[in-house]
Amino acid sequence: NHDIPSDGLSDGPAEAPTTARRRRRSPSPPSPRPCKETFNVFYHEADADTATALTPPWMENPYVKVDTVAAEHLTRRSGPPGGRPAGRVNRKTLRL
Structure with missing residues (x-):
């Protein structure tokens, strides 16, 4: 939940940085594609x-x-639980 000030604009771009962690896959059957x-x-x-x-x-x-947003880059957790994810941040520019 973020407040995006309009500064008098009727519409404009808003950038939404997100991270999505790589899921642990079940051992069988192995999936050729990562889960997003x-x-x-x-x-x-x-x-x-x-x-x-x-x-x-x-x-x-x-x-x-x-919009519906899908992660282009998946990250993995680094360090202890609750630690920051390691990897690239997904950025999506939306027109509001």
Whole structure:
């Protein structure tokens, strides 16, 4: 949940950096392709950053779906659990 100030623009690009970790695969049957995660990006237009965990309600309406994003680069966890992922960051520029 991020507030992106419009600075008076009617529309503009927003960059969304993401990371997606490589999943552990089950031993059988082995898959020739890595498993990739996707997620949906929604926006809610408001005059100020007043969102809380409860309002506006977390459902498709009043939010507008912008895109479905898939990770181009998968990362692996480095170090202890909760450590930062090692690898490239995925960047997607969205038109809002």
